[in-house]
Amino acid sequence: MTGNYESGQDNSGRQTAYTVSAVADYLKAALESDPRLADLTVVGEVSGYRNPSSGHHYFALRDEQSVLRSVMFRSGRGGQFLADGTQVICHGRISMYTARGDLQYYVDQVEPDGVGALQQAYEEMRKRLEAEGLFELDRKRPLPELPAKIAVITSPTGAVIQDILNVLTRRYPLAEIILIPTSVQGEKAAPEIVQAFQALNALDDIDVAIVARGGGSLEDLWSFNEEIVARAIFASNVPVISAVGHETDTTIADYVADRRAPTPSAAAEIVAPDVRDLGGYVTGYVARIDDLISRTVRDSRSQFEMAVDRMNLRVPDTTQPRQRIDDLLTRARLAGQRMVESSKLRLQTVEASLNALGPEKILGRGYTITRLADGSAATSASQFSSGDKLGVTFADGSVETTVDEVDATAEASDP
Amino acid sequence: MTESTKKPAAKSFESSFSELEEVVRKLETGGLSLDEATKLFENGMKLATKCNEILSSSELKITRLQANFAEQMNLVPDSDNVAEDEFDDEDA
Known part of the structure; x- marks a missing residue:
C-alpha cells in the first residue's frame, strides 16, 4: 500500500478499504x-511468564x-529475574508483532526492581524449600576424612579456583x-x-564436592538462590560443601549443602586435613610404638635374666650390661618425648635409638639366647632335661652344648 | 609396589596409616613374644616412614572435565526447539 492516508475517500464517497497488512505495517511504522x-524503561510486575525451549x-x-x-x-540480559509476581524494571522498545496484531514491548534487559523484590523472592523460596525438608540437619552427610577425589564446581577462570588449588597444594x-567448569553468574549459570x-553424579569415584563462587552483589549471587540449583545440590551423590560469596552472604545453596564454608579458601580447608596434622599423628604413633617396644624389651630382659639365674649358667657379670640397657631405655624414652613435641623430621633419630634396643645389640653386650634342640628360643629351664642339646647364640656365633643337670623346680633358688 | 604408586596418594596414605594404627593396637594388646614384638616394631617403623614419604612427596593432581562434558554424557537435551517464530505456540 502506497496510498494517501489523508484522502480516506474514493470518488463515490465511500472510504478506501485498506488491507490488514497495510494497517498493521502503518501502525508498526508509526510506533x-x-x-x-x-x-x-518500564517498571511492572511479571505475569504469565513462559520460557519455551526456543530460549x-x-x-x-x-x-x-x-x-x-x-x-x-x-x-537479552537478566532473564533469570523473570518470574510470575516479581517486580522488575525492563528496558526495550515498543513495536508491533504484525502476524498477530499485537502491540509488544520488546525487552532487551531485565533488572529486579530494587533489592527488596529479590530479597522477598529469596525469603519466599527459602521458606518453601525449608518446609519441604531440603535444609534438614539430619540429612546432612559427614565429610570423608581423607578424600582422594574432590570435585570443584566453579568458574574455571578467576580467583576462586586458584584460591582453592593454592590451599589444597x-x-x-x-x-x-576434578574441576567441573561452569558459569557462576548470569542466566546460564x-x-x-x-x-x-549431573556430570558429578555420573562419576562414581568422587568423594566430596565443593561448589564455589566469589563475592558479589545479591544479583550476582542469584544463581545460587535458584530452586534448580538447590535441588541439584540436594540430589548430589556425594557430600557438598558450598562456598558462595563472602561470609555475610547466605544463599539457598548454603542452606541445602551438607556443609557451608564462609569463603572458597575456607571450603578448601574444611574439605581435607592438613598434612602437617597427619604427620603429627604418624609421629604420635611412632612415639607410642617406641614406648611399647621399650616396655616389651624390658619385660623380656627380666624374664631372660630369671631364666639365666635359674639355670646357674656361667655368665659374665650382668651388672654392667643391665645398667647399660637401663641407660638405653631412658634415652629411648627421652627421645620419644622429644619426638612427640617435634616434627616428623625426628623420625630417623628415634628409629636409630630404637634400633639400639634390638635383640642383636643386646647380644653384643654379653647376653646370649638359649635355644632348644629345634633352634627356638628357650624361655624356661623346665624346657630342658638332662642330656638335652642346648644351643647358645652369641652376637658373633653360637655354641652347641649338652645339659648336665636341670634345677627347674627350685623356684627361688638364688645362688 | 606398583599398585601403591598408581593409587591416589590419599588412598596409599590411608592404607599405610590404618596398618600403622593396627600395629599400635597389637602392641598395646600385649602378650607378645620378643620376636613378634620386634617384627611389629620393624613393620611399624616401615609404615611410619612410608606415611611420611607420602605426606612429603605428593603433588596435587588436577583434572578438568571438558567444557562440553554435558554433551559427552548426553546430558544436553536434543534440540527439539519449536520454530523460532515468536508466539508460535501462544494462546491469546
Missing part, C-alpha cells in the same frame, strides 16, 4: 518512529490498571581435583551448575 517508544522469554508486565504484552529474546596435596551436578 517505531516515536523516539520515546524506541528507548523505553525466548514471553511474559506480560502489569500494574493495577494495565497490561503490556512483552517479549525478551534469548539474547599447601595443605593436602594427596588428592586429585543455574542450568550449567545443574548440569555440573
Whole structure:
C-alpha cells in the first residue's frame, strides 16, 4: 500500500478499504518512529511468564490498571529475574508483532526492581524449600576424612579456583581435583551448575564436592538462590560443601549443602586435613610404638635374666650390661618425648635409638639366647632335661652344648 | 609396589596409616613374644616412614572435565526447539 492516508475517500464517497497488512505495517511504522517508544524503561510486575525451549522469554508486565504484552529474546540480559509476581524494571522498545496484531514491548534487559523484590523472592523460596525438608540437619552427610577425589564446581577462570588449588597444594596435596567448569553468574549459570551436578553424579569415584563462587552483589549471587540449583545440590551423590560469596552472604545453596564454608579458601580447608596434622599423628604413633617396644624389651630382659639365674649358667657379670640397657631405655624414652613435641623430621633419630634396643645389640653386650634342640628360643629351664642339646647364640656365633643337670623346680633358688 | 604408586596418594596414605594404627593396637594388646614384638616394631617403623614419604612427596593432581562434558554424557537435551517464530505456540 502506497496510498494517501489523508484522502480516506474514493470518488463515490465511500472510504478506501485498506488491507490488514497495510494497517498493521502503518501502525508498526508509526510506533517505531516515536523516539520515546524506541528507548523505553518500564517498571511492572511479571505475569504469565513462559520460557519455551526456543530460549525466548514471553511474559506480560502489569500494574493495577494495565497490561503490556512483552517479549525478551534469548539474547537479552537478566532473564533469570523473570518470574510470575516479581517486580522488575525492563528496558526495550515498543513495536508491533504484525502476524498477530499485537502491540509488544520488546525487552532487551531485565533488572529486579530494587533489592527488596529479590530479597522477598529469596525469603519466599527459602521458606518453601525449608518446609519441604531440603535444609534438614539430619540429612546432612559427614565429610570423608581423607578424600582422594574432590570435585570443584566453579568458574574455571578467576580467583576462586586458584584460591582453592593454592590451599589444597599447601595443605593436602594427596588428592586429585576434578574441576567441573561452569558459569557462576548470569542466566546460564543455574542450568550449567545443574548440569555440573549431573556430570558429578555420573562419576562414581568422587568423594566430596565443593561448589564455589566469589563475592558479589545479591544479583550476582542469584544463581545460587535458584530452586534448580538447590535441588541439584540436594540430589548430589556425594557430600557438598558450598562456598558462595563472602561470609555475610547466605544463599539457598548454603542452606541445602551438607556443609557451608564462609569463603572458597575456607571450603578448601574444611574439605581435607592438613598434612602437617597427619604427620603429627604418624609421629604420635611412632612415639607410642617406641614406648611399647621399650616396655616389651624390658619385660623380656627380666624374664631372660630369671631364666639365666635359674639355670646357674656361667655368665659374665650382668651388672654392667643391665645398667647399660637401663641407660638405653631412658634415652629411648627421652627421645620419644622429644619426638612427640617435634616434627616428623625426628623420625630417623628415634628409629636409630630404637634400633639400639634390638635383640642383636643386646647380644653384643654379653647376653646370649638359649635355644632348644629345634633352634627356638628357650624361655624356661623346665624346657630342658638332662642330656638335652642346648644351643647358645652369641652376637658373633653360637655354641652347641649338652645339659648336665636341670634345677627347674627350685623356684627361688638364688645362688 | 606398583599398585601403591598408581593409587591416589590419599588412598596409599590411608592404607599405610590404618596398618600403622593396627600395629599400635597389637602392641598395646600385649602378650607378645620378643620376636613378634620386634617384627611389629620393624613393620611399624616401615609404615611410619612410608606415611611420611607420602605426606612429603605428593603433588596435587588436577583434572578438568571438558567444557562440553554435558554433551559427552548426553546430558544436553536434543534440540527439539519449536520454530523460532515468536508466539508460535501462544494462546491469546
